[in-house]
Amino acid sequence: MIKSMTGYGIGSQETEKVKYSVEIKSLNSKFLELNLRLPKAVSDKELFLRGECGKLIERGKVNITTNVEYKDQTAKASGINAELLKKYYVQLQDIALELGGSQNSLFQLALNMPEVVSSNEEINEEEGEILLDAFYDAVKSFNKFREDEGAILKQDLQTRVEMILSFMSDVEAVEGDRIPLIRERISQYMDQTVGKENVDMNRFEQELIYYIDKLDITEEKVRLRSHCHYFIKALNASDSNGKKLGFISQEMGREINTLGSKANNAEIQQIVVRMKEELEKIKEQLLNVL
Structure with missing residues (x-):
């Protein structure tokens, strides 16, 4: 919780x-x-x-x-040390007479002298x-x-992680045509620049496989989906806390960033932007989680 x-x-x-x-x-x-x-x-x-x-x-x-x-x-009233007050007052009068000073405020001055007024606020x-x-x-x-506020946060966080998972399904729906389109685009480029008859097809296939492998996002999708499920599991655990969820959200962010950089597809990158928006809202909410 x-x-x-x-x-x-x-x-x-x-x-x-x-x-x-x-x-x-x-x-x-x-x-x-x-x-x-x-x-x-x-x-x-x-x-x-x-x-x-x-x-x-x-x-x-x-x-x-x-x-x-x-x-x-x-019960909380202060006490006055009358004997000490009298001594201060008499001494002040004597000094005032000796110096020829005013005696108008001597009583107030004596009352403010140390230990004249004592508080009854003793350790109880x-x-x-x-x-x-x-x-x-x-x-x-x-x-x-x-706890009540945490229940509201929990619902909001879980909803946003589930939205990221739904965006993953959108990515997979778009991804099916991505590799064939890349292959066709590169093939057309080679035909236009060097001529189809001048292309070593074996070498071309090797380079194409290497290039497409660099654009493959299968691992990123698997890891991101795994992190999302782990986040929800940790969110519902009895020992759940903001720091742990924050670490998981950082891993989610890494996979989303890699997914966007490797996609090489405008539609997927737009979906990735929506994922990042949800992740930022998740991180903001986690700042308020104990």
């Missing part, structure tokens, strides 16, 4: 005191590019979450947003567990989104 690299998921968990919500968004990327920001109260979970993302999300440009809501606002193990539960809920929703 293939998955899309783009995805979206959200999960939440709550207790009587707090609610954690986790939102996951991802876009295409060759590697895992993770942007993760956590509240200070659960900052000790960052390394663990990054490891889980590597296993559960694998690849993509991923943004994880965490939102925390305290039902009792005093209970909240960490709530965050993890919300994270796993979000990952579950996120992967379901990826």
